Structure formats: structure tokens, C-alpha cells
Amino acid sequence: MPASPSRRRVLRGAGTLAVLGAAGTGAYTLRRRFSPPVDPRTVVPLFSATVAYDASETRQLIEADGTGTGTDSLDPGTRLLSAVPDTAAVRGRAAEFLAGTARWTDALAEGSGALSSRPALRELASSALADLWVLTDDLPAPVAGWSRNWRFIWPRDAAFAAVALARIGHPDRALDVLTHLESLQAGDGWYEARYVPGTDRAPDDRARQFDGTGLVLWAAAEVVATAPRERRAAVRGRLAGLISTSQQVLLASTGDGTVMPPVSPDYWEVHERSVTLGIMATTLAGLRAGAELTGGDRARRAAEAFRSLLTETFGAHGYQRHRRGGGADSALAFLDATGCHGIASADQLLSLRQELARPAGGIAPGASWKADGISWTPSTSLLALALARSGRTTEAVELLLWLAQHRTEAGSLPEKVLFDGRPAAVAPLAWTAANVLLALDALNED
Structure with a gap:
């Protein structure tokens, strides 16, 4: 992690992490009960x-x-x-x-x-x-913000922006964003955490992030679905390379949906030692999108298998940040936000408002x-x-x-x-x- 400010830097003490990691959800409850909810110095x-x-x-x-x-x-x-x-x-x-x-x-x-x-x-x-x-005008893809440390293209952010552009009436611009993201994608299907606009260069040495692959493929499926029926084949064809590369790495990295994806930083942008809910949710979004875009039986079976894997592992412990602990994580919202409905219950989704208030x-x-x-x-x-x-x-x-x-x-x-x-x-x-x-x-x- 570089010394410069990160959009999603988490400031946690190593001692606190050790205690919370061992104690699981209960530790977070105690922490909220006995610690002041607001640090008045944080302005x-x-x-x-x-x-x-x-x-x-x-x-x-x-x-x-x-x-x-x-x-x-x-x-x-x-x-x-x-x-x-x-x-x-x-x-x-x-x-x-x-x-x-x-x-x-x-x-x-x-x-x-x-x-x-x-x-x-x-x-x-x-x-x-x-x-x-x-933040999009006259750029190859949207930058996260215009302040110095945010003036970069994050694949995750750009994926959501592409879907929004398609939905509000700019499908061609959305397609341009996705084809630019395709040009940035490495041969193995991964993305850097962020890119300098107009280049394929990362501005620093942050670790690559696996969630970009799933989210960009999800965005491709959304943009294709937004197009008029008579144009969908053409839109899908323009994104053929992106679809193929992304689907291949998702299938290979999960054993066709039967094993956990690689350990990677997610939208928190911190080093991780185990797979997070954010990586699981965005991988599922990508697998489902790949099945939708290609219609292949292998892709469909992989998406179904990975959904079962998610519910049997993270779901068995209440969909916390990590498989068996870490407390509630707003990454749970990735599921329904990307169309993966019926996995987290309505009560679990609504509880984020209280758990993370x-x-x-x-x-x-x-x-x-x-x-x-x-x-x-x-x-x-x-x-x-x-x-x-x-x-x-x-x-x-x-x-x-x-x-x-x-x-x-x-x-x-x-x-x-x-x-x-x-x-x-x-x-x-x-x-x-x-x-x-x-x-x-x-x-x-x-």
C-alpha cells in the first residue's frame, strides 16, 4: 500500500485485528458496545x-x-x-x-x-x-474523481459507470468504456487496481485486484442486455475478446465454480490473507454474466456450483467479510446490486444499515x-x-x-x-x- 492516501484505506491496529480475527462477530459487538461510536478528532x-x-x-x-x-x-x-x-x-x-x-x-x-x-x-x-x-467527458473511461490521488481509472468503478451510461441513454459511450477496459486487461484476465488515463500503466505498485474481472464481465452482460434486441449480437461481438478472456480466467481460477477464487485485495484496497466476501460476490457476478452472454452449459454449471460454494462457506457464517469472521461487510450488497438475488435474505441485506451504521x-x-x-x-x-x-x-x-x-x-x-x-x-x-x-x-x- 503506498504512502499516499487511498480512497478506501482502512486504519486498523494489528493488535485489534488479531483479537477480532480470533473472536469473530462477537468481538465486533463488544467493540461497538464499549468503544465510543465517534472519534471527535476525525475531521x-x-x-x-x-x-x-x-x-x-x-x-x-x-x-x-x-x-x-x-x-x-x-x-x-x-x-x-x-x-x-x-x-x-x-x-x-x-x-x-x-x-x-x-x-x-x-x-x-x-x-x-x-x-x-x-x-x-x-x-x-x-x-x-x-x-x-x-468525470467521463473526453476520457477513455471515467476516472474515480478529480483530486490528485483519485484521477485514475479503477476497473471496478468504471464497470458500474458503464452500466449506468447504458441505462441512462448512452449505450455507445458505455460500449466505448468497456472496449477500453478490454484494452487494459492483462493476458491472464486480471486488472491492475487502477490505471493512468490514456495509458495501460498503473500509477503505483498496488497489488492487482481480482474483483475487476468479474465486475467488468458483469457490466458487459448488462450493456448487452440494454441494447435493442436486433443489436445485441453486434454489441456482444464487439466485446468478444473481453468476454472470452474474462470467462476463461473465472472458470480456471475457480475450478469451474468448485473452489475459492484467488486471494486478492478488494474494494477496501488492503492486503488480504484470505478470500473476502467482496471477491466472492464479484466472482459470482462474473460467472453468471459469462453464462448469460455465452449460453454455454459449462458456464451455467460453474455459476450454479459457485453459488452453492458461496452459500455453503460464507453463508454458513452469516456472510461476514471473511469465511468465518470479520464482521458485516457492505460487500454483501454486491450480490443483489449485480442481480444475484435470493442468496442473502432481505433481513441480512437490511441489517447492514444497522450493523454498519x-x-x-x-x-x-x-x-x-x-x-x-x-x-x-x-x-x-x-x-x-x-x-x-x-x-x-x-x-x-x-x-x-x-x-x-x-x-x-x-x-x-x-x-x-x-x-x-x-x-x-x-x-x-x-x-x-x-x-x-x-x-x-x-x-x-x-
């Missing part, structure tokens, strides 16, 4: 209120502390500063993007049920669209995450997506409204929310924006 600054294009058509961070270029210089509802000329190419690209989403946003506004009487959710959708656009109302990535009172919007929005896709409308709406209420002054979705409700760290964040759009999309289909 992370908000790095920016948003990111926007300036008059030179260059992205810049918009200050969150009142210095420099402020939010009052933004054109309302955009990620463009007012100084950007009317004739600027970036204004044309922004208008084209919004025009492409018009049918989706109109359907959201005209929808019935959960979204019809909640203008806050339509405003949230507008913010998430703008956030995703500014933070004072401001969001959740932490896991029970063994540092008890600093900080809510993480990637985990909170992933849970909202899982709830929306599994039919838990009321609970999904509650989380989306919480996210809407904790945006920055410019309307962007931040990475973190402090114990007192203040947005913190990076804003905007592509993964959170994508999760929000996908959750709203799922709710509007109900």
Missing part, C-alpha cells in the same frame, strides 16, 4: 465542492472553503463555469450528453410510485448525471473499519442499489434521500460524510454517482 476536509470546466476548457477543482473559484461561478445544474464561452466545444459535449439522457430523465419525472412525489430524488438524479459526465446516517464499508464516525457514500449507495434491485423500495428511497441531503454546496456527491453530516474528502465520485443513477433507474422500473 476530514472536503477537498472540493465539485469539479468543473473553466474558460480554457480545462477541468478544475472548485474550492469548498470559499477561496478561489466558488460555486457561485457555476452555471446552475452544470459542471461548467459561467466563463466558458457559448461556442466552446465542451458546452456542445455537455448539451449532447444531456440530450442523450432526456428520455431517461423524462421517464423519471413522469414516473409513478416511489419517485413521483419526491422532487429531491429528481434533483439527485440531475446532480449524479452531472457528476458522472464531468454511522452517526450521520450512512454506513461504513465494514464492521472492522475504523470507528471514526464517517459514512462512506460508495458503500451507502451500493446498498441503495441492492435494495432497489431486490424490490425493497422504501428502504432504497430512504438511503437515496440521505445521499441527496448530504451533497456538497455545488450538488456533487462526496466520498465521505462526517459524523456531524458534513460532506468530506473527494467530490464528486464516479462510483457513487453511478450507483445512484442505477438505483433510481431500478426504482423507476417498478
Whole structure:
């Protein structure tokens, strides 16, 4: 792990880890009971209120502390500063993007049920669209954020962004993202943790992460399914190399679904000594997607076998971070978020809201995450997506409204929310924006 800040760095003491690893879930319960829920010293600054294009058509961070270029210089509802000329190419690209989403946003506004009487959710959708656009525009794939240590392409984040782009009305752009991810994929099917945009180079020596393979293959299946029926074969053909390479490594690495995948860091981005729930869930998503895309009996049997393996191992101990311990993990939401329904019960999914609760109302990535009172919007929005896709409308709406209420002054979705409700760290964040759009999309289909 490099010395520079990581988006998902976990700050845990070695002694605490040893005790918790040995004691299992009960230790986490005791820790929550006897330790203060909030460390009042943990105040992370908000790095920016948003990111926007300036008059030179260059992205810049918009200050969150009142210095420099402020939010009052933004054109309302955009990620463009007012100084950007009317004739600027970036204004044309922004208008084209919004025009492409018009049918989706109109359907959201005209929808019935959960979204019809909640203008806050339509405003949230507008913010998430703008956030995703500014972190995707004129790039080969979305970067995670625009602050220095986030200005990279994470395959995991880009996979969710590609699915969101396809769902909101930009299937061709989604396909471009996936073909770029195909160009980054190593011959053995693995991905680096992140890439410098426009290159196939990792910015540091972080370990490769196996979850990217499963999630990118899942995204491919979602994008193909979004295409009109008459175009699906062509879309699938364009992704043939990605599908073949990803499926081969998933099948080979799991013995056709009968053994655990390789030990790898997951979205926590820390060294692991055993397979995590996040790697298991994303591997299952990839195996299921491979079966859906190819229709092969071998692929289908492997997905079924791996589902059984997951339930017999992690499921037997309550779907904790590791097979027999580690406490609750927001990675459980990967299952329903990627369409793997009926594995975790509704009660288990809903329990994440309590098990991982933070004072401001969001959740932490896991029970063994540092008890600093900080809510993480990637985990909170992933849970909202899982709830929306599994039919838990009321609970999904509650989380989306919480996210809407904790945006920055410019309307962007931040990475973190402090114990007192203040947005913190990076804003905007592509993964959170994508999760929000996908959750709203799922709710509007109900």
C-alpha cells in the first residue's frame, strides 16, 4: 500500500485485528458496545465542492472553503463555469450528453410510485448525471474523481459507470468504456487496481485486484442486455475478446465454480490473507454474466456450483467479510446490486444499515473499519442499489434521500460524510454517482 492516501484505506491496529480475527462477530459487538461510536478528532476536509470546466476548457477543482473559484461561478445544474464561452466545444459535449439522457430523465419525472412525489430524488438524479459526465467527458473511461490521488481509472468503478451510461441513454459511450477496459486487461484476465488515463500503466505498485474481472464481465452482460434486441449480437461481438478472456480466467481460477477464487485485495484496497466476501460476490457476478452472454452449459454449471460454494462457506457464517469472521461487510450488497438475488435474505441485506451504521446516517464499508464516525457514500449507495434491485423500495428511497441531503454546496456527491453530516474528502465520485443513477433507474422500473 503506498504512502499516499487511498480512497478506501482502512486504519486498523494489528493488535485489534488479531483479537477480532480470533473472536469473530462477537468481538465486533463488544467493540461497538464499549468503544465510543465517534472519534471527535476525525475531521476530514472536503477537498472540493465539485469539479468543473473553466474558460480554457480545462477541468478544475472548485474550492469548498470559499477561496478561489466558488460555486457561485457555476452555471446552475452544470459542471461548467459561467466563463466558458457559448461556442466552446465542451458546452456542445455537455448539451449532447444531456440530450442523450432526456428520455431517461423524462421517464423519471413522469414516473409513478416511489419517485413521483419526491422532487429531491429528481434533483439527485440531475446532480449524479452531472457528476458522472464531468468525470467521463473526453476520457477513455471515467476516472474515480478529480483530486490528485483519485484521477485514475479503477476497473471496478468504471464497470458500474458503464452500466449506468447504458441505462441512462448512452449505450455507445458505455460500449466505448468497456472496449477500453478490454484494452487494459492483462493476458491472464486480471486488472491492475487502477490505471493512468490514456495509458495501460498503473500509477503505483498496488497489488492487482481480482474483483475487476468479474465486475467488468458483469457490466458487459448488462450493456448487452440494454441494447435493442436486433443489436445485441453486434454489441456482444464487439466485446468478444473481453468476454472470452474474462470467462476463461473465472472458470480456471475457480475450478469451474468448485473452489475459492484467488486471494486478492478488494474494494477496501488492503492486503488480504484470505478470500473476502467482496471477491466472492464479484466472482459470482462474473460467472453468471459469462453464462448469460455465452449460453454455454459449462458456464451455467460453474455459476450454479459457485453459488452453492458461496452459500455453503460464507453463508454458513452469516456472510461476514471473511469465511468465518470479520464482521458485516457492505460487500454483501454486491450480490443483489449485480442481480444475484435470493442468496442473502432481505433481513441480512437490511441489517447492514444497522450493523454498519454511522452517526450521520450512512454506513461504513465494514464492521472492522475504523470507528471514526464517517459514512462512506460508495458503500451507502451500493446498498441503495441492492435494495432497489431486490424490490425493497422504501428502504432504497430512504438511503437515496440521505445521499441527496448530504451533497456538497455545488450538488456533487462526496466520498465521505462526517459524523456531524458534513460532506468530506473527494467530490464528486464516479462510483457513487453511478450507483445512484442505477438505483433510481431500478426504482423507476417498478
